[in-house]
Amino acid sequence: MSLILIKNIKTLLQARDISYAAGQKMRDIGALDDAFLLIEGEKIADFGAMADLPQALAKLNLTEKALTEIDATGRVVSPCFADSHTHIVYAGSRENEFVDKIKGLSYEEIAKRGGGILNSAKRLQAATEDELYQAALGRVKEMVGYGIGAIEIKSGYGLTVADELKMLRVVKRLKQNTPVTIKSTLLAAHALPESYRNRREDFISLIINEMIPQAVAEGLADYCDVFCDKGFFTVEETAQILEAGARYGLKPKIHANELDFSGGIQVGVAHKAISVDHLECTGDEEIEVLMESHTMPTLLPSTAFFLRIPYPPARQMIDSGLPVAVATDYNPGSSPSGNMLFVLSLACLYLKMLPEEALNAATINGARALELESSLGSISKGKIANIFITNPISSYTFIPYSFGQGGQLIDTVILRGQI
Ligand code: NIG
Numbered sequence: 001m002s003l004i005l006i007k008n009i010k011t012l013l014q015a016r017d018i019s020y021a022a023g024q025k026m027r028d029i030g031a032l033d034d035a036f037l038l039i040e041g042e043k044i045a046d047f048g049a050m051a052d053l054p055q056a057l058a059k060l061n062l063t064e065k066a067l068t069e070i071d072a073t074g075r076v077v078s079p080c081f082a083d084s085h086t087h088i089v090y091a092g093s094r095e096n097e098f099v100d101k102i103k104g105l106s107y108e109e110i111a112k113r114g115g116g117i118l119n120s121a122k123r124l125q126a127a128t129e130d131e132l133y134q135a136a137l138g139r140v141k142e143m144v145g146y147g148i149g150a151i152e153i154k155s156g157y158g159l160t161v162a163d164e165l166k167m168l169r170v171v172k173r174l175k176q177n178t179p180v181t182i183k184s185t186l187l188a189a190h191a192l193p194e195s196y197r198n199r200r201e202d203f204i205s206l207i208i209n210e211m212i213p214q215a216v217a218e219g220l221a222d223y224c225d226v227f228c229d230k231g232f233f234t235v236e237e238t239a240q241i242l243e244a245g246a247r248y249g250l251k252p253k254i255h256a257n258e259l260d261f262s263g264g265i266q267v268g269v270a271h272k273a274i275s276v277d278h279l280e281c282t283g284d285e286e287i288e289v290l291m292e293s294h295t296m297p298t299l300l301p302s303t304a305f306f307l308r309i310p311y312p313p314a315r316q317m318i319d320s321g322l323p324v325a326v327a328t329d330y331n332p333g334s335s336p337s338g339n340m341l342f343v344l345s346l347a348c349l350y351l352k353m354l355p356e357e358a359l360n361a362a363t364i365n366g367a368r369a370l371e372l373e374s375s376l377g378s379i380s381k382g383k384i385a386n387i388f389i390t391n392p393i394s395s396y397t398f399i400p401y402s403f404g405q406g407g408q409l410i411d412t413v414i415l416r417g418q419i
Pocket residue numbers: 087116117120227255258303329331332333334335
């Protein structure tokens with residue numbers, strides 16, 4: 001079994017056993033200065049102050065000789081980020097729409113002209129499973145470079161039974177072939193295909209009677225999702241799909257309140273969603289509903305940035321006592337980037353979150369939004385050793401402060417105990 005000792009860590013983040021952080025508690029990032037971390041096989045074996053390292057080694061019956069040592073002088077060590085909302089299986093890109101947007105068209109106007117999700121669906125339908133796998137694998141590797149160790153990946157650019165399953169099979173291969181912890185979500189209700197324009201109910205039936213049962217029969221989905229928003233799917237349609245998902249054991253993680261006060265948060269909470277995501281259009285009523293739930297509000301600030309829409313009221317949510325998670329929403333249309341470090345900068349600058357709050361949102365709360373909080377998201381004995389080590393930096397606040405840096409900030413990533 002491999003043994004790794006990381007010593008002289010300037011600051012070890014999330015050095016504690018927690019399952020999520022909410023409200024005022026998000027201001028604490030569990031920072032331990034001058035620390036060590038011991039990794040045995042896939043797991044965290046011990047951690048603590050450098051002064052206690054000799055006892056820790058004695059307790060584990062180890063000598064330093066038996067260990068691969070990493071000297072982390074001047075460096076910050078953190079649990080990897082958990083990116084709980086992405087769409088990284090896609091074909092091609094949409095920079096033509098980027099130009100339309102610069103010229104003044106809105107996201108909905110672009111979608112109405114056959115751009116947007118339907119444009120990506122056309123390209124995805126034409127791509128082979130292998131082409132999609134190679135492209136998505138490249139994105140996973142890129143994301144690991146940003147310190148991400150767990151990823152949720154959605155379908156939703158297939159929009160036919162065969163193509164939705166094709167997307168989910170790509171996700172299954174990524175699960176099997178990478179050390180990243182991956183969860184898959186069936187997002188069949190992402191956009192209404194052109195051929196169903198005048199028969200919406202038929203598409204909903206297709207999702208309920210074919211896509212959900214087949215995805216579950218093949219073991220391809222962990223969650224189900226609906227884009228519950230103006231111009232996409234209604235609250236009633238969302239409820240129908242979530243109920244069908246529940247019958248097959250799929251819990252919801254849904255797109256809600258991005259473009260309007262859509263009722264998405266309410267319908268998600270009513271169906272015990274693990275998370276409701278986006279939430280740009282959130283008011284007092286929605287916050288009250290979230291307060292009565294175990295649903296993780298998940299914010300995607302790089303999407304609000306790229307779409308130039310108002311940011312969600314993160315401050316009001318946290319000050320009301322809620323937890324929030326942040327994720328990249330990496331996709332070709334509204335957030336063509338998996339740079340979680342940039343997401344942290346946006347969370348601080350535009351969601352007005354403190355660096356500690358942003359780091360909690362991207363680590364333990366992201367893990368919670370994937371039901372992975374007991375094995376990932378903080379540094380605790382027995383949790384999986386998914387950690388990153390920065391280059392020497394002045395403090396952990398430098399991480400969101402030095403915006404746009406990307407991978408240069410991160411020196412080493414360890415996934416499941418493997419460097
Ligand atoms: O999360 N909001 C819906 N879905 C994606 C965008 C997908 C696309 O435009 O391709 C999102 O922003």
